[in-house]
Structures are given as C-alpha cells and as structure tokens.
Amino acid sequence: MIRFLIKTLNPELIKNHAKTVILIWILFILVIPTGIMFGLFLFMGSFTIIDLQLSERNALLIDAFLSIIFFLQHSTLVRPGVRHRFAKFIPEEYYSAFYGFTSGICLLLVLMFWQKSPILIANASDFIFWLLRALFCVCLAGFFWGNKSLGSFDMLGVKRLMRYISNRPSKQQQIMAKGPYRWVRHPLYLFLIVIIWSCPVLTLDRLIFNIMWTFWILIGTYLEDRDLHREFGSQYLEYSSRVPMLIPIRGRLAMADSNDYLKDEDERR
Secondary structure, three states: OHHHHHHHOOHHHHHHOHHHHHHHHHHHHHHHHHHHHHHHHHHHOOOOOOOOOOOHHHHHHHHHHHHHHHHHHHHHOOOHHHHHHHOOOOOHHHHHHHHHHHHHHHHHHHHHHOOOOOOEEEEOOHHHHHHHHHHHHHHHHHHHHHHHHHOOOOOOOHHHHHHHHOOOOOOOOOOOOOHHHHOOOOHHHHHHHHHHOOOOEEEHHHHHHHHHHHHHHHHHHHHHHHHHHHHHOHHHHHHHHHOOOOOOOOOOHHHOOOOOOOOOOOOOO
C-alpha cells in the first residue's frame, strides 16, 4: 500500500495524470479506514455510531436495509453483463476503482448508520470466549493468506490504474492453484463466514447481520463460480472437479499438479 502511494508522488505522474492520482489517494483514504472499521465491527460485535433513536423493530429494519444496499452494489456491479453496460460510461481501466469506491461508500453507510439492539441472544464466557477469539484470529490470518496467494489481488483497482498511467500492459487472468486455493475454490468466502460467526457477543441485530451476510456470501460464491466457469470453460471445470467450492472435504490439490490452477482475481472481487 505504501509502495503505491509513494509511486503516485512521481512528479511526472502528477503532471500528466493528476485526476487519476487524486482518485488513487481518495480510494486509500476512504476504503482502508472503512475496512479497519469493519474488522472491528466483526471482532468486537456490532456498535452504533449515529443513533437514530428508532424503535427496536425500525432499527432492525434499517440494519437489514443497509445490508441489502451493500449486497446489491457488491454483487450487481461485479457481474460481467453489468460491467459491459457500464463500459459505455466508465473506461475499463477505471471500472475496478469505481467498484472499489462504491463498495467503500456502501460499507461506510452500513457502519455509520448501523443500530445496535439491546437484546442479548448469547454471550460466550471462559473457554468458549477464547476459543472464538482464537478462531477469529486464525481465520483472519487465513484471509490474508488467501489474498497473498492470489498474488495480484487488487481490491481497490489501484494496481490497474497504476499500470494504465504508467503505460504498462494489464495482466491476463490465469487459472492456477496455491495456498488455500488447493483446498477450496473460494477460501476467502469460507474464512469470512467463520469470522462473521466468531464473535462471542451475539445481540439480536448481530444475529440478523450474521444470517443475512452468510446467506449473501453463499449466493455470491455460487454466482462467482458460475462466472468463472463461463470465462475459463474447461480449464475451470477441471479445477472445480478436483477442488470443492467451500468445504475442504476432498483433500487438497497440492497432491497432484499443484501448480496447474489458481484463480487470479486481479480484476475480480
């Protein structure tokens, strides 16, 4: 992250691509702090930043509505058909950044206006509490491991912007397998589901959050898998025949031809 910000300070880039450099800084300033806030939300339990003074029922409806807004943005804009339609207005080189920016805005809305419920459903103590904390940390490490395994993962679309303004060609997507992608095709989603349910304090609003977001992740996993089958054809079909979607029940791909397959999500979330 720091490396990319330093690169944007190149006087030549600032002179020739000032607007793009500003966009890159806006993405970092918006999305990185929002991501940290979301991590705290998952770890600590839900919290209220702006109290709307609503009844319990209306507060829960607002929470559900905010979640749906994020789901619609995150899952709709990433679909190939929608991306093709937006190509009339947004250059391909900027679409990933547009997607990252709108995702950051929608997630920030969720965090800023989320209403915590006073109704306590469960509160783990002693051994279970620390077990859940350990599980959270292990899965968080696994999430970063999965990101690193992708190599060219570009959550903000910044890498593509930097290649564009530096006149370097975009990287082609490939199918290979390394890290957790040897066990499951979508390890980031698996880790995220476990992280969501690893909070030891479960209020009513957090229970609704857990159920809705888990359901959305499962749907998103299916849709992304379908898109990858269409994009990579027989190559991804072979990969999916050997590696399960979410639950690592058939061993790991590393036992045979471990370097043949990897979902490279340089331009995909």
